[in-house]
Amino acid sequence: MTPGTCPITGEAATLVQEIPAGLLRGLWRRGFGVEPTPLPAGRIGLWRAPCGLAFFAPAAEGDGAFYAALYARLDAGGRVRRAGRDRAEYPHAAARIRPGDAVLEVGAGAGAFARLIPGARYTGLDPNPGAHAAPEATVIAEDLADHAARHAGTYDAACAFQVIEHVADPLALARGMGHAVRPGGLVMIGAPLWPSAMTTIPNFAFNAPPHHLSWWSAGAMAALAARCGWAVEEILALPPVAAQPLIHRMGRLAPVKTRPGGPFFAHRWTWHASLAVAALAARAAAWLPFPRDAAPMFVLLVARKP
Numbered sequence: 001m002t003p004g005t006c007p008i009t010g011e012a013a014t015l016v017q018e019i020p021a022g023l024l025r026g027l028w029r030r031g032f033g034v035e036p037t038p039l040p041a042g043r044i045g046l047w048r049a050p051c052g053l054a055f056f057a058p059a060a061e062g063d064g065a066f067y068a069a070l071y072a073r074l075d076a077g078g079r080v081r082r083a084g085r086d087r088a089e090y091p092h093a094a095a096r097i098r099p100g101d102a103v104l105e106v107g108a109g110a111g112a113f114a115r116l117i118p119g120a121r122y123t124g125l126d127p128n129p130g131a132h133a134a135p136e137a138t139v140i141a142e143d144l145a146d147h148a149a150r151h152a153g154t155y156d157a158a159c160a161f162q163v164i165e166h167v168a169d170p171l172a173l174a175r176g177m178g179h180a181v182r183p184g185g186l187v188m189i190g191a192p193l194w195p196s197a198m199t200t201i202p203n204f205a206f207n208a209p210p211h212h213l214s215w216w217s218a219g220a221m222a223a224l225a226a227r228c229g230w231a232v233e234e235i236l237a238l239p240p241v242a243a244q245p246l247i248h249r250m251g252r253l254a255p256v257k258t259r260p261g262g263p264f265f266a267h268r269w270t271w272h273a274s275l276a277v278a279a280l281a282a283r284a285a286a287w288l289p290f291p292r293d294a295a296p297m298f299v300l301l302v303a304r305k306p
Helices: 020-033 064-074 076-084 088-093 113-117 146-151 170-180 218-228 246-253 269-287
Strands: 014-020 044-050 056-057 101-104 119-127 155-161 181-192 231-238 298-304
Touching: 020 064, 056 146, 056 246, 064 088, 064 119, 088 113, 088 298, 101 146, 101 170, 113 119, 146 170, 155 170, 170 181, 170 218, 181 218, 246 269
Parallel strands: 101 119, 101 155, 155 181
Antiparallel strands: 014 044, 044 056, 181 298, 231 298
16 A cells, blocks of 8 residues: 555654455445445555544545435434534634624534624535535535635634544645635634544444544644644643533443554454444433543644734
8 A cells, every 4th residue: 555645744654554445335334324425445544644643545525425315314303403503612612703703614514603603704614505404504505715715814713613534635624714814813623533432433434434534633733733834822622512422422332442553443243243332322321411521532723823
């Protein structure tokens, strides 16, 4: 396999494992009932960069058909809509927004973040708005690069919550956000954290291509800010919220857990069984109070453009 290159820094990365595309395809079909499109053929590498970013290569972003099917599957009873109203990053980011600020949210979904910043002038972008029901704010189906080119330097803050892990070129996403922000403005980027409960679940397709293409750490966020020329104000490790308990509970209740250094995906019957048990146990424990001491599962970068 061709050596992986960090999509942030360009440094050579270390191979964690090779994953047969057929294994991931089977996990998506059996676990979620969806076809993972597109998915590169052959073997997909999971790499770890010196900055602490883990990434899959070759990387291909999930298409509109994949996300429409996935959200339709997950949104039984409105679960996705309810969970999307309460992300771990929201209160920390909202506290940074002042009344009258022009705010851009990339990958806005239904625009739930807008309700936390009622005095701001909010604009949301999302490539698949049809995958989200009952939007709460105006969300435009426009490419970030095009939008930033037409609105360069016009926003006081640009945000992306649990979006950057879905894109094949995270540096381009970050630079596009920075281009849209005025000098002195804020860029806030949140992502699932690794290692965390999410990465301890063996064979968890939700944390793999074509859905998640990279895994983030505080070091990776710091490297991203440095590459973009931003001044870091905070990098926060955040616990899960009560509205999104399933993955946290799956990680804690899985009978078999992955090691921090991997592997994370393998055709082992014990791993397949552990994944099934974890999912059933997490749902059975839904009536229990959410623990106050939950370990961090998300990371949030708050940086300022010079």
